[in-house]
Amino acid sequence: MVTIRDIAKVAGVSPMTVSNVLNSSPHVRDSTRAKVLKTIEELDYRVNLAARNLSRGKTHLIGLAVPEVGRPFYGQFGSAVIERGRQHGFQIVIEQTQRPKEDELTALALSRRRMYDGLILSAVGLGRSDEDLLRVDFPVVILGERVFHDPVDHVSMPNVDGAFAAVTHLIDQGCRRIMAMHGPTTIASGVSALRHAGYLKALEAAGLEPDPSLTVVIEDFTPDHGVAAIHRAVADGVAFDGLFCVTDYVAMGAMRGLADCGLRVPDDVKVIGFDNVDSRFLVPSLSSIDPSHEVMATTAVDLLVARINGEENDPSEVVTPFTVLKRESTRM
Amino acid sequence: MVTIRDIAKVAGVSPMTVSNVLNSSPHVRDSTRAKVLKTIEELDYRVNLAARNLSRGKTHLIGLAVPEVGRPFYGQFGSAVIERGRQHGFQIVIEQTQRPKEDELTALALSRRRMYDGLILSAVGLGRSDEDLLRVDFPVVILGERVFHDPVDHVSMPNVDGAFAAVTHLIDQGCRRIMAMHGPTTIASGVSALRHAGYLKALEAAGLEPDPSLTVVIEDFTPDHGVAAIHRAVADGVAFDGLFCVTDYVAMGAMRGLADCGLRVPDDVKVIGFDNVDSRFLVPSLSSIDPSHEVMATTAVDLLVARINGEENDPSEVVTPFTVLKRESTRM
DNA sequence: CTGAAAGCGCTTACAG
DNA sequence: CTGAAAGCGCTTACAG
Numbered sequence: 300m301v302t303i304r305d306i307a308k309v310a311g312v313s314p315m316t317v318s319n320v321l322n323s324s325p326h327v328r329d330s331t332r333a334k335v336l337k338t339i340e341e342l343d344y345r346v347n348l349a350a351r352n353l354s355r356g357k358t359h360l361i362g363l364a365v366p367e368v369g370r371p372f373y374g375q376f377g378s379a380v381i382e383r384g385r386q387h388g389f390q391i392v393i394e395q396t397q398r399p400k401e402d403e404l405t406a407l408a409l410s411r412r413r414m415y416d417g418l419i420l421s422a423v424g425l426g427r428s429d430e431d432l433l434r435v436d437f438p439v440v441i442l443g444e445r446v447f448h449d450p451v452d453h454v455s456m457p458n459v460d461g462a463f464a465a466v467t468h469l470i471d472q473g474c475r476r477i478m479a480m481h482g483p484t485t486i487a488s489g490v491s492a493l494r495h496a497g498y499l500k501a502l503e504a505a506g507l508e509p510d511p512s513l514t515v516v517i518e519d520f521t522p523d524h525g526v527a528a529i530h531r532a533v534a535d536g537v538a539f540d541g542l543f544c545v546t547d548y549v550a551m552g553a554m555r556g557l558a559d560c561g562l563r564v565p566d567d568v569k570v571i572g573f574d575n576v577d578s579r580f581l582v583p584s585l586s587s588i589d590p591s592h593e594v595m596a597t598t599a600v601d602l603l604v605a606r607i608n609g610e611e612n613d614p615s616e617v618v619t620p621f622t623v624l625k626r627e628s629t630r631m
Numbered sequence: 632m633v634t635i636r637d638i639a640k641v642a643g644v645s646p647m648t649v650s651n652v653l654n655s656s657p658h659v660r661d662s663t664r665a666k667v668l669k670t671i672e673e674l675d676y677r678v679n680l681a682a683r684n685l686s687r688g689k690t691h692l693i694g695l696a697v698p699e700v701g702r703p704f705y706g707q708f709g710s711a712v713i714e715r716g717r718q719h720g721f722q723i724v725i726e727q728t729q730r731p732k733e734d735e736l737t738a739l740a741l742s743r744r745r746m747y748d749g750l751i752l753s754a755v756g757l758g759r760s761d762e763d764l765l766r767v768d769f770p771v772v773i774l775g776e777r778v779f780h781d782p783v784d785h786v787s788m789p790n791v792d793g794a795f796a797a798v799t800h801l802i803d804q805g806c807r808r809i810m811a812m813h814g815p816t817t818i819a820s821g822v823s824a825l826r827h828a829g830y831l832k833a834l835e836a837a838g839l840e841p842d843p844s845l846t847v848v849i850e851d852f853t854p855d856h857g858v859a860a861i862h863r864a865v866a867d868g869v870a871f872d873g874l875f876c877v878t879d880y881v882a883m884g885a886m887r888g889l890a891d892c893g894l895r896v897p898d899d900v901k902v903i904g905f906d907n908v909d910s911r912f913l914v915p916s917l918s919s920i921d922p923s924h925e926v927m928a929t930t931a932v933d934l935l936v937a938r939i940n941g942e943e944n945d946p947s948e949v950v951t952p953f954t955v956l957k958r959e960s961t962r963m
Numbered sequence: 964c965t966g967a968a969a970g971c972g973c974t975t976a977c978a979g
Numbered sequence: 980c981t982g983a984a985a986g987c988g989c990t991t992a993c994a995g
Contacts, residue, residue: 374706
């Protein structure tokens with residue numbers, strides 16, 4: 300392997316001059332710079348980043364821990380993070396936290412091994428009891444609501460308000476028996492609990508009595524679970540004219556399940572999701588809450604980079620703005 | 632920051648014994664190991680991977696260069712690569728190669744800076760003229776057909792055969808005027824050219840005359856382009872009863888476009904895609920070619936890891952098996 | 964503008 | 980079983 304010393308020897312300068320050229324320091328005479336660059340070219344030298352990382356104390360690597368990058372939301376979010384990271388000169392290592400809490404804590408621990416300069420952690424499984432673990436002396440941005448008083452930057456979605464708006468839209472479109480489909484609401488700060496809260500709030504605001512049989516809990520946010528949940532509900536004879544799904548990806552499955560059962564969207568059941576991932580291409584096009592995940596990604600990266608650069612602001616909590624996208628699936 | 636020397640000092644041993652403990656070397660007395668581990672615990676020490684990487688000459692990082700991880704195929708593929716990498720003890724850095732050829736070459740160049748131990752490169756823009764650039768003394772696995780004689784492992788999809796099977800299925804279902812929708816066929820080894828070849832082959836095998844007006848070229852493999860292409864074709868009065876799309880993601884848009892134009896699937900037009908990404912959840916469910924991307928991911932990672940470990944096999948070219956998934960969108 | 968020296972925090976033969 | 984020394988390939992003050 301060609302090193303800086305080889306270049307120095309051939310070019311007849313010291314290693315440190317080569318280093319200066321590599322780092323485009325102004326303190327190099329033009330002729331020297333040219334000579335060094337020429338040698339670098341000739342020997343096809345490439346800087347060894349492992350060495351640079353060690354001496355600089357930075358890796359320019361950011362960890363991104365999300366449940367599964369194969370799901371549309373995280374894929375698109377990840378894509379935006381990679382792009383924004385690149386703009387700041389960082390590369391992104393993706394870790395998948397398939398086992399919600401366990402893997403999220405592992406990611407946190409890993410990142411402290413100085414492999415990453417910082418970590419963006421989608422905390423879907425962390426609850427109040429994990430507060431202490433977030434007290435790290437390491438740049439971290441959490442994707443999700445602020446749990447308690449963890450001294451960490453948060454970027455979160457407008458879960459309650461978005462769900463409220465979604466369900467209110469269903470009500471406006473004439474729905475009276477609205478099903479809510481989401482995960483267990485055991486983690487109070489989790490997406491399911493918050494979106495369920497928004498659902499209940501919307502019912503209440505409209506003077507509708509919540510019916511527990513209309514709350515359908517799924518284990519995981521995949522279309523498969525959406526399909527199965529609808530099959531089950533219909534088999535159980537649950538009657539409903541509206542459906543609010545925790546994510547578009549789940550809604551995609553739910554719409555498929557409705558079709559299986561001979562229920563038409565929007566005629567028999569109006570459906571709305573959350574995330575706005577490719578949902579406009581479905582037939583019927585799926586109404587959704589757009590939490591502007593581009594904004595989330597950009598904000599998360601920017602906050603993290605600021606921490607990495609040592610800016611000492613108070614921990615901030617950014618809730619992204621949202622839009623209600625009204626499409627065919629909720630048409631009157 | 633706590634280093635190995637701090638641990639050594641406190642535990643009363645030499646740094647190298649700490650290192651031995653960290654690397655679970657058997658040559659450490661149990662009592663010494665216990666003492667060191669206790670100190671590590673107490674001082675909350677974490678190994679500095681940047682330092683370890685430098686001295687070991689490995690980063691345990693694999694680069695994955697794909698066009699855009701927000702697209703279902705690459706998201707799911709990336710997910711499988713991350714998972715398989717993890718099993719081998721590697722982490723994955725994703726680079727997005729939005730500008731096909733340019734960024735792919737950049738990724739190649741970057742990976743030689745010893746940041747990655749190896750690179751998995753989705754070569755959508757590289758053609759025969761780039762052959763030389765692939766002659767790298769660095770572990771690389773290319774996702775895509777073998778261009779010429781580049782001495783590199785390849786994992787590719789059954790592009791021609793898969794397309795042949797897809798179009799033959801349409802013909803079997805009674806289609807006679809079959810549209811092919813894909814990108815420019817300028818790169819002979821590219822996905823579009825190969826799948827188009829399979830399309831032509833299937834027509835020929837069935838004795839159908841190819842009609843150039845039925846070949847629709849799109850700029851990018853997104854649903855948006857699928858929608859627009861259908862709108863355009865219908866506005867132009869192109870008549871067709873079958874549609875083969877280069878990917879399911881494009882087909883999703885095309886089906887949306889057909890709905891916009893009042894054309895029913897499968898009654899008026901039967902549609903089949905390629906990739907099998909969530910296509911079974913669409914309404915109607917989309918027929919597709921399943922190129923077993925799990926197998927692709929696993930194979931690519933395994934081949935790369937073998938290279939990284941210095942195994943000196945001849946460059947292999949693996950074409951994954953495929954399945955024709957017959958669903959509602961091609962029902963008679 | 965250029966260089967000699969020390970250091971980043973580990974690991975790797977080599978002795979003992 | 981344990982340690983002293985050299986080295987991985989850079990960068991960073993500090994001199995000159």
